[in-house]
Amino acid sequence: MGAFLSLAGTTSRKSEYNEVSLNETCKRQRMSLSFFEENPRLIPSLPDEISIQILARLPRIWYFNARLVSQKWKTIIMSTELYKLRKELGATEEWLYVLTKVEDDKLLWHALDPLSRKWQRLPPMPNVVYEDESRKGLSGLWMWNMVGPGSKIADVIKGWLGRKDVSDQMPFCGCAIGAVDGCLYVLGGFSRASTMRCVWRFDPILNAWSEVTSMSTGRAYCKTGILNNKLYVVGGVSRGRGGLTPLQSAEAFDPCTGTWSQVPSMPFSRAQVLPTAFLADMLKPIATGMTSYQGRLCVPQSLYSWPFFVDVGGEIYDPETNSWAEMPNGMGEGWPARQAGTKLSVVVDGELYAFDPSSSLDSGKIKVYDQKEDAWKVVIGKVPICDFSDSESPYLLAGFLGKLHVITKDAKHDIAVLQADLRDNLGSFSSTSTSLLGGSFCEHSDSQEELETVVWKAIASRDFGSAELVSCQVLDI
Template sequence: MGARLSLNNHKATEPFEVSQSEASKRQKTSSSFWDENPRLIPSLPDEISIQILARLPRICHFNAKLVSRSWKAALMSGELYQLRKELGTTEEWLYILTKLGGEKLVWHALDPVSRIWQRLPLMPNVSAEDGMRRGLSGLRLWHMVGSSIIADTIRGWLGRRDALDEIPFCGCAIGAVDGCLYVMGGFCRASAMKSVWRYDPTVNAWSEVTPMSIGRAYCKTGVLNNKLYVVGGVTRGRGGLTPLQSAEVFDPRSGIWTEIPSMPFSKAQVLPTAFLADLLKPIATGMTSYRGKLYVPQSLYCWPFFVDVGGEVYDPETDSWAEMPVGMGEGWPAKQAGTKLSVTVEGDLYALDPSSSLDSARIKVYDHQDDAWKTIEGDVPIPDLTDSESPYLLSSFLGKLNVVTKDVNHNILVMQADRQHQLDSAPSTSSATFGESLEELSQNVLESSGSIWKVIASRIAGSAELVSCQILNI
């Protein structure tokens, strides 16, 4: 999978340090040997050999594919990854999307066991239809993908019908389902795109899949029952940006998008005057799967004003929407006005409240019985990154809550919470420890004995900014 990065210097390294002539000689010898021995492993039936390969850690696949053509084919086959599921040898990797120089998107994958980062291949030029052949460098303003607020995006556009014509590409949504990453929609020049791109780690490549039924940008995504849901967003209408209430679902097995009922936005229907109803536009500001349903917090906006109006819940069993519980909607912490990030870990719903101070934040967990958000003891060490579009990201990784952020030295940190510690908010838990910390990362761990966080991985990021993070388990 792409270029490998070492843990210490984070520079791309070749898998083998050999001369070109020696490598060529070795390849000829290897090819001739394996041509005479078509089995995956000589003297072993392929049924047994595939069982062995299915137990091979994913970090070894890059080098293992170089053994022979038959090994490469086996390691890129769906049969092997299905066998890994049956054997329980699947591995969770963390995928982080960053942007460089305000325009170049780069994905990196983290293997938490070896703590080695791997760089993914660049996405195809999705704006090629507009004659832009400059690769990913042409995809400007990608920093507004996913976690950025719509308000920042539409600022300066209102009242300028030609403004979107100046924007090469922006506003995609990111999701992950069935072991693949998905990049959906966005604006390309003056058009809202339907396009959907998929990254398959088994073949380490991007491909275009069935487009959405309607072009949309800044939509919200969530996964439920192994299907990818997309709701809301905006499109380009005659008068400028038009908010969408529609929703649809993608089944990765069939490759088909299916429309589901549109969000009612019932709170928007009870505004006191027709003037306000026309002025305030309803938008979805987040989306998460929780307790078998999809929860979508919502706001009404008219730049620069945002009014939180609770949210709505989609039930796939009844294929219908209902109003979100009052306490959940009113107390949902907001990253910035208009964006509400959350993550479900082992059945519990978490959100991060950045308002406690400039250099820290608090985690809140939703109590569905009391219909209230409750603060967890222990600050999250997040530096003051007010200039950053995405100062932090949340993920459910290895069964624990993780926060991805950058430190003052421009390193990306993956911080993991001690779940047992964090769920017990009593003051007596402040002395809990994590056990041994990673030696080379110890300088990044808070010195305070009351910290519930430890850094499980880091890498030099420089000026790169965080955009999104996803988990793939294959």
């Protein structure tokens, strides 16, 4: 075990390696690797069954270096059996995966281990390019007309249309993000202004991307949710003869079989009762969010005619009856909307939370849905979000470690993960931590009442340069 711990990167051994020459370090590594390769056991003098039990109890952050010990160690650490054992032992860990957008609209994933507070960068997603010159001009114009000249996406398309080099790629945008069965999924989106059906999966055990079965319909800006270990996809927009058309269809992916199955389309019942044919033609129904709540999928909806969005409640899918029903009035009409009509929400410990932004980007509220009263209630009066209006996604919500988290940027423009310690129904804090945010964060605690309601704690932060937030997911493996 001593040799393994040295490779795993403890503080004392790391400083020792810094003191020796590069040649000496390489020599030690070759000797260590040779020793392990020649030894028939994972750990000398121990049966492999016990060694695997030891490996299963190690923090997952150590596995990146542990794979370098020997080929046998790498095989075990990249095997599903080890992670099944971790689950049986209750040793699984929740990691936060954050998708960012950098220069030229390139998408990059980063993983955070909240226990060690260390970040890991994921391998880049595969490049998706569809070269079909017959779609070159008009499809881009249709998309630009829909999203409007004020959108960054419109700028991307207009720039693409002005290029002469056919081999140039249009940035991959409008993709949906999901997570099921311990893997990340990136679904659909636009490529050269065409909506795509392709689905990519990231397996954190193999640390690699692979393409899986495509959706039945090309979609961009669709919504995802998890029910009964299946990944559901609803709505979005698709490219048709008349431009981009909002979708009512839905489908579900089973990671065990790798297949898609059809789900009844959303009725959009509220959109069917518009008073005039003119409004029905002008205002298009669209799903603006989706959250798995109490064993059902809650899909808030809006009518839009860019850049205007009108909330029209929403609908709920019940997998037991395989049918849709209208969302309760209070739930649908009060569901807070962020920029461009998107409904941002997350379920933590069985409670449904949503972010309600103010007229400016430097503040906002967190609301929780009260099912008994069919109403949204403010539980956090002020969220520490600093003003950086150029960002399309200035904040994200996530639930892990049994807490509500906000991912945003601080005053130094570092991406930070903030944990909210909420007071429970009995009036006691859910955490013993009573320290407020310090350092570079914009503090919003103007009253004693606010101090008694929530305690914000920055659990991690990192400088990602000019990267902007896009989305996030949590994996427990």
